[in-house]
Amino acid sequence: MRHRVIALLWRAGLAAALVCGIGLLPWLSRTDPALTVLKARSADRDPTSEVLAAIRSQLGLADGPLALLGRWVGGLWRGDAGRSWISGTEVTPAVLQALGASLLLMAVALAVAVVTAGLVCAPTLNRQGRRGRSAGGGSAVLAALPEFLTASILATVVGVQLGWLPALGWYGPQWTVLPALALGLPAGAVLGRLLDDLLPSAFAEPWALAAAARGLPNRRIAQQAVRRCLPGLLPNVGLFVVGITGGSVAVEQIFDIPGLGRTTLQAALAQDLPVLQAGTLLLLLLAAASTAAARLATRLLIGPALRDGTLPSLHRPTPPARTVQPFLYGGVLLGVVALGLPRDPLALDTGQRLRSPSWTHPFGTDALGRDVLARVAHGALDTLLLALAIGTVTLLVGVLLGLVPRLSGPLVDTVNAVPPVLGALLVTAVAGSGAGTPALAVGAVAWAPLATHTSALLRQERAALHVTATRGLGADRRYLLRHELLPAVLPSVTRHALLRLPGIALALASLAFLGLGAQPPTPEWGLLLAENQPYAERAPWAVLAPATALALLGALAVSAAGGVRWPRRRRAAVAVVEQPARARELVGAE
Structure with missing residues (x-):
């Protein structure tokens, strides 16, 4: 119990430090926030001292960064993240709407990633872990494709030239297909390679050999082998959840998606602190939730074996693969x-x-x-x-x-x-x-x-x-x-x-x-x-x-x-x- 309390305090302290660091971003960059806000609001207006002073007074910049941060944190208890420095609208509804778009995109991209990972691991699953031809070359190409390049090609060819799917905007589920492909294919290729790396050792464990000797269907053995390897991959799946949600800035810009990553980036460039801090806080909460879900799933899969120290080892010393591909x-x-x-x-x-x-x-x-x-x-x-x-x-x-x-x-x-x-x-x-x-x-x-x-x-x-x-x-x-x-x-x-x-x-x-x-x-x-x-x-x-x-x-x-x-x-x-x-x-x- 003591270790859990220390870990919780450590996690909360790091999150607070990150949010405070972002709150101090304009002052760390040694720029005048009033000047940045003026350029974002009306670029053709002269930055006179009177205009800048009026903006500082309106936004409360004269009180200093610590006072701004204190007011922002105090408003969070009431569900109020403040108002945007650029548009003047309330931050909470806009950020939650952007989070909804990103979560929908993330869910579809994860589905694409799961299918892609299954295709990458299909040869190993069919061979029950035996050596043979691998899908490594294809998965390597998928993993190395730049997301923004894939997004540009899909938007131009599939969306514009062929007209099969909408390429720009965000008006319904069908608008998620192309950006989800751009995000899910590389992520699925990496996850598939990580799973494919563990599967041979799972198939070599005594339970798998005994199941094969008793004539159990290969499909059932393969399902149990995947279940056996999942606990080692679930934490990385949690990382992909947050990475796809907040890190898909280029894809969101290409497809004109009002997601959380794009909203956070635009706020950072414009130094719109209330929006930037709210978006970062949501990403932190999403990271904590995905980590907790991964740990819970791991405990449900192999919890008793972890507690009792009776888990078979996935480490199986094998000679290196002899291939001329490298x-x-x-x-x-x-x-x-x-x-x-x-x-x-x-x-x-x-x-x-x-x-x-x-x-x-x-x-x-x-x-x-x-x-x-x-x-x-x-x-x-x-x-x-x-x-x-x-x-x-x-x-x-x-x-x-x-x-x-x-x-x-x-x-x-x-x-x-x-x-x-x-x-x-x-x-x-x-x-x-x-x-x-x-x-x-x-x-x-x-x-x-x-x-x-x-x-x-x-x-x-x-x-x-x-x-x-x-x-x-x-x-x-x-x-x-x-x-x-x-x-x-x-x-x-x-x-x-x-x-x-x-x-x-x-x-x-x-x-x-x-x-x-x-x-x-x-x-x-x-x-x-x-x-x-x-x-x-x-x-x-x-x-x-x-x-x-x-x-x-x-x-x-x-x-x-x-x-x-x-x-x-x-x-x-x-x-x-x-x-x-x-x-x-x-x-x-x-």
């Missing part, structure tokens, strides 16, 4: 970089604007006549190296914080409630704009899924029979962590980190697409997509080239993740013969 994808990506590096990515030739691929320009040219191959190759150095550096740091941070779930759990919920775009604005306000701002913003939130995955796997592994037996023989915590827990957790989390590598590159690309990342003429892949997206119909090669490079990165990450294994160590029987002193110490013989 070398194939890596070779193609390296070849593109090698061919494009000798070319000048900044050379302009207006006479060669939007030319189709040719021997002179294998990937065509962009709207300024620049060689697309050169820009993709030079942008690969920035994109790949930065994504790899961020991925390595987030893996280390995620594993270390995942080892202390009582500390990291509330921190994960708070961090995950902040969309990357809003995180970029907060980092920019505190640290200023610069080349490292997108990296800091993405790195500040990218460790959360890895920490959640580590904690979930550790919780199950600590309840495994072999860990319970080793603890009964007298092994201390350090020995258990080094020889039992880390070998069972690190391979899966490392593979997860590799799966997230294209996502990190996509997050950087999304910031560039929204104008918060790299700036022209930098040939960063996200910026290339943003620059060439308006010409997608006339010059599709200018968009497909960086998108294909991102897809190759995803396929390389997924195929390389299949070869990550913990070094095989000798079994306990061999250790007893070769290290009798240590063995006697464990069994208490000395």
Whole structure:
């Protein structure tokens, strides 16, 4: 009970710190809120001292940020989140309406993600965990597709050209299909790969072997195997719920959806503090609710086994998969970089604007006549190296914080409630704009899924029979962590980190697409997509080239993740013969 009270207080303190930090955003960014509000209300009006003073008096800015924050918190007890600084309307109805749109979109996107994850895992489920052909390449392409690019293609082709579904607006359930596909396909591909990573070990457990020997239907065994693996994935599903709700800013802008992510971003850009704080508070509450639901579902699935320490281990040491796919994808990506590096990515030739691929320009040219191959190759150095550096740091941070779930759990919920775009604005306000701002913003939130995955796997592994037996023989915590827990957790989390590598590159690309990342003429892949997206119909090669490079990165990450294994160590029987002193110490013989 004491630990739960401490965790609740820790969670409430982090949420309060985040809301207060957002409340101080205009003052942290060293800008005049009155000037920002004036530009948002009437950009053509002169910012005279009298006009600015009138705005400060109207909004109560003269009292200072702490007084503003106190009045806002005091109104929450009455259900009053204040009035918008820009429109003057009440904040609560507008934010709740935006939350309703986002929740509907999130529900449909999750349904798409579940179907996609099922298709990714279908080969493993049909083979009952046996080795064979995998859907890794297809899932890698889906996971690496930029959401804003997928949304643009769906809106242009399916919505406008074919007219099958509405592309713009938000007037009913049918308007949710295209944006839900753009959000659900990448999320489902990642979830499917995580589930596919655990299924072979579930099918190798004694209950599955006994069920197969007794002739139970394969479909029933597959259902139980999925149920067995779900507790390790439910925390990440909760993260996807919040991420889809608050982080789908680019998709909401493309389809003109009045969702919570778009509303929060617009409020942050306009420094409309009442709307920004209310939207952030709702995201925090949604993160807490999704985390509580994930924990409740985990307890319902395997609660008694977790309590009694009788859970079978999903860790099954296997040799790495022998495949040439990583070398194939890596070779193609390296070849593109090698061919494009000798070319000048900044050379302009207006006479060669939007030319189709040719021997002179294998990937065509962009709207300024620049060689697309050169820009993709030079942008690969920035994109790949930065994504790899961020991925390595987030893996280390995620594993270390995942080892202390009582500390990291509330921190994960708070961090995950902040969309990357809003995180970029907060980092920019505190640290200023610069080349490292997108990296800091993405790195500040990218460790959360890895920490959640580590904690979930550790919780199950600590309840495994072999860990319970080793603890009964007298092994201390350090020995258990080094020889039992880390070998069972690190391979899966490392593979997860590799799966997230294209996502990190996509997050950087999304910031560039929204104008918060790299700036022209930098040939960063996200910026290339943003620059060439308006010409997608006339010059599709200018968009497909960086998108294909991102897809190759995803396929390389997924195929390389299949070869990550913990070094095989000798079994306990061999250790007893070769290290009798240590063995006697464990069994208490000395």
